[in-house]
Amino acid sequence: MMENGTTYLALANSKQWIRAVVLEAEEILKLHESMISLDRSHSFKAQADSISELKKIREYYFTIALSKSRKWLTEATEYDKSLQKIIDLIDSDLPHIRDVRNMKEHEIEYFKNEGRKQPHFIKEVDADISGIEGKIVSDATSTVVLGDTYLVGGRLNVQQAIRTFSPLYEVIEQKIQELWDKELEELDDKLNNSNKG
Numbered sequence: 001m002m003e004n005g006t007t008y009l010a011l012a013n014s015k016q017w018i019r020a021v022v023l024e025a026e027e028i029l030k031l032h033e034s035m036i037s038l039d040r041s042h043s044f045k046a047q048a049d050s051i052s053e054l055k056k057i058r059e060y061y062f063t064i065a066l067s068k069s070r071k072w073l074t075e076a077t078e079y080d081k082s083l084q085k086i087i088d089l090i091d092s093d094l095p096h097i098r099d100v101r102n103m104k105e106h107e108i109e110y111f112k113n114e115g116r117k118q119p120h121f122i123k124e125v126d127a128d129i130s131g132i133e134g135k136i137v138s139d140a141t142s143t144v145v146l147g148d149t150y151l152v153g154g155r156l157n158v159q160q161a162i163r164t165f166s167p168l169y170e171v172i173e174q175k176i177q178e179l180w181d182k183e184l185e186e187l188d189d190k191l192n193n194s195n196k197g
Helices: 005-036 044-077 081-093 097-105 107-111 158-196
Strands: 122-126 135-139 143-146 149-152
Touching: 005 044, 005 149, 005 158, 044 081, 044 097, 044 143, 044 149, 044 158, 081 158, 097 107, 135 143, 149 158
Parallel strands: none
Antiparallel strands: 122 135, 143 149
């Protein structure tokens, strides 16, 4: 039905991965909260280990979702140049998406000191974001929590991702609706013209 299915595909995939970013980010924060509220009983270690494993899994999918959403938005920009503003916003708010995703994906190479961007694997993080002065060091596979700020790979601010990506879902949904409306209008015009002839 749609003449420009590639535009729809790019927008629909963008929307899907934007949603995944927010869902994974929220899940990470819920798991972190559950870790904080664990009681110090005899089963504490087992519970903490289980939550830590789940957080690491969610952090991995979070970085994948960030990367996929940005890639699909870039593809959608080929059809709608106005989306470049969204990509610029993401790059400004979360500038390390590609590096953290690649370093997490190739963590074994980085741990063997064989990563393509090895000098960037370990990074100093300003502790100032939490009101604490100084710097800490983190590799791209670690988690840093400074006050209320949760940093995946010591670089990707989970709370910032929620603030940035939450409104984007509706923006892309509106673009999809506009595309459908345009296609339906064109189809109606074709049908009306064929009925006249």
